[in-house]
Amino acid sequence: MAYIIDSTAAPVCIIAPISSWAAAVSSSLPEGSSIDGFQLFMKSIFCNYYSWFSLIMVFLVIVFTVDFGKMKKYEKAANQGTYIYTKDTVEETENTKGKVIDLILPVVAIIVFSIISMLYTGGFFDGRIPLVDAFANCDAITGLAMGAGYTVIFVALLYIPRKIVTPKQFLDGLVEGFIHMVPATLILTFAWTLSGICGADYLNAGGFVAGLVSKYNISLILMPAIFFIIALLLAFSTGTSWGTFAILLPITVSVFNDVESSLMVMTTAAVLGGSVCGDHISPISDTTILSSTGAGCEHINHVSTQLQYGVIVAIVTVIAYLISAITNKPVTGMGFGIIALLIITFSLRNRTS
Numbered sequence: 001m002a003y004i005i006d007s008t009a010a011p012v013c014i015i016a017p018i019s020s021w022a023a024a025v026s027s028s029l030p031e032g033s034s035i036d037g038f039q040l041f042m043k044s045i046f047c048n049y050y051s052w053f054s055l056i057m058v059f060l061v062i063v064f065t066v067d068f069g070k071m072k073k074y075e076k077a078a079n080q081g082t083y084i085y086t087k088d089t090v091e092e093t094e095n096t097k098g099k100v101i102d103l104i105l106p107v108v109a110i111i112v113f114s115i116i117s118m119l120y121t122g123g124f125f126d127g128r129i130p131l132v133d134a135f136a137n138c139d140a141i142t143g144l145a146m147g148a149g150y151t152v153i154f155v156a157l158l159y160i161p162r163k164i165v166t167p168k169q170f171l172d173g174l175v176e177g178f179i180h181m182v183p184a185t186l187i188l189t190f191a192w193t194l195s196g197i198c199g200a201d202y203l204n205a206g207g208f209v210a211g212l213v214s215k216y217n218i219s220l221i222l223m224p225a226i227f228f229i230i231a232l233l234l235a236f237s238t239g240t241s242w243g244t245f246a247i248l249l250p251i252t253v254s255v256f257n258d259v260e261s262s263l264m265v266m267t268t269a270a271v272l273g274g275s276v277c278g279d280h281i282s283p284i285s286d287t288t289i290l291s292s293t294g295a296g297c298e299h300i301n302h303v304s305t306q307l308q309y310g311v312i313v314a315i316v317t318v319i320a321y322l323i324s325a326i327t328n329k330p331v332t333g334m335g336f337g338i339i340a341l342l343i344i345t346f347s348l349r350n351r352t353s
Contacts, residue, residue: 002295002302007058009287010276011051023141030250035260038140043265047330050273050317053337057313060345068348069308097164109154114147220263224321228270235278239285244275281310316340
């Protein structure tokens with residue numbers, strides 16, 4: 001359960017255009033860049049192989065009940081009712097007033113409000129700008145902030161009049177939600193600071209890397225795979241994906257001389273995917289900790305069991321980026337990854353059955 005939760009958290013967020021992650025990626029591009037951050041994020045979604053492959057791996061594991069490594073050990077123990085380590089669960093009071101629709105409507109509301117707000121910032125409602133152009137020219141950060149604000153008002157009107165929560169409980173929830181976002185905000189702030197230090201005005205890390213690529217004639221074809229591995233290691237060491245792509249995206253832009261190309265989009269996707277991968281398997285990642293807590297299992301057990309699944313997907317992803325870069329067709333890497341995961345899954349299933 002912890003593996004499923006963890007594998008469908010960050011990988012979903014990083015390929016969702018209506019999310020705070022899209023705004024974080026857009027704001028990570030260096031100042032003065034001619035590249036539109038939101039459009040770059042949208043183009044990178046298909047090439048974010050690790051996220052797609054992680055979701056496919058989860059699907060295959062569930063459908064074909066593939067267990068291997070330490071996960072097989074704990075699954076076998078669970079079936080036998082022995083050797084189970086779980087944390088003590090905290091007894092919570094159940095709110096019988098809420099319904100399933102009370103969970104679904106806020107999610108729908110934030111999507112609708114965010115889209116409308118983004119269209120508004122793009123000038124769509126002025127009546128002169130087409131829908132596609134409005135999305136392309138929108139201010140994603142402002143639009144998402146407006147969408148979140150309208151959703152808070154919507155939830156208040158949905159819950160409080162029906163007495164699902166009291167006004168005090170609603171306000172306490174806002175405070176608690178803000179508190180949960182403080183660590184992420186601080187991490188991103190520090191990452192932006194470090195990114196600024198590495199910028200052209202100070203250490204010029206991007207120019208240094210670009211110089212190395214030019215000096216040693218390193219092929220740009222290798223950039224997606226290289227940046228994926230670097231992002232993976234950095235995110236694994238720090239436990240944060242936001243901080244990782246905030247540091248590496250400006251370097252990526254510098255390597256490609258602030259010119260958007262298919263390889264540049266692919267490398268951007270590799271940075272985002274590598275950041276998610278490192279965060280996914282890192283023992284100090286907040287998503288890893290929350291996943292094990294939510295599933296009610298020991299944290300270190302979750303880390304040790306999902307690591308093998310994550311590493312397999314990461315290896316397939318690196319090869320997929322090499323294939324896509326050589327052919328200059330992202331669909332070839334996607335096709336290879338899906339076929340490779342199917343072969344690996346059936347091989348492990350037959351071997352462990």
